[in-house]
């Protein structure tokens with residue numbers, strides 16, 4: 001299948017999942033996970049209708065920005081693990097940092113945004129499966145991280161993001177998606193002051209985005225279903 005057909009197929013699956021859940025397809029943003037893709041593939045994806053690209057690695061983000069590979073996209077997001085010493089290369093260069101997961105990183109983002117005199121949109125990444133090897137803030141630390149985000153004038157909290165454990169059975173992650181939705185709703189309800197717009201719940205990837213939509217995702221991050229399988233890690 002051609003890239004344009006795969007984009008179309010994913011869009012149709014998103015629309016079907018939304019409709020099945022009694023939601024409007026327009027509520028769901030498709031974010032193309034473009035890691036390891038070339039400038040030309042990214043351009044082709046945008047030409048095929050992709051509006052938001054998500055980058056995992058700072059180095060790739062920087063190279064694609066320099067090549068103007070995202071021209072025509074409505075948004076570029078950072079979705080990977082972000083080291084504090086690399087915030088300079090990301091803050092102000094992307095529309096949304098989805099993966100803020102510690103007070104240290106949050107403060108570094110806030111400081112850099114202040115230097116640039118801008119407000120950086122962020123999501124807080126939650127380690128919803130409680131996996132030791134994963135990034136994302138522990139669920140028990142989330143309330144404090146939310147408080148910190150709300151008291152940091154140069155970040156705007158837009159919502160939550162999660163990468164649940166790898167599931168071996170269909171539907172295996174639904175309970176994590178449901179838990180994320182509950183966290184999202186709880187935080188939204190607590191925020192009566194309108195200083196942030198909680199409008200983004202980022203969850204679901206190629207293997208499970210339909211389940212994520214059923215449980216309330218507003219943004220899905222899809223790589224393989226759009227671009228085909230990636231080469232295994234470590235391949236040149």
Ligand SMILES: *Cc1c(COP(=O)(O)O)cnc(C)c1O
Pocket residue numbers: 033035056079080163205206207221222223224225
């Ligand atoms: C690679 C990646 C995805 C997409 O994964 P696929 O299974 O290829 O759809 C989504 N989110 C993040 C953070 C990723 O790194």
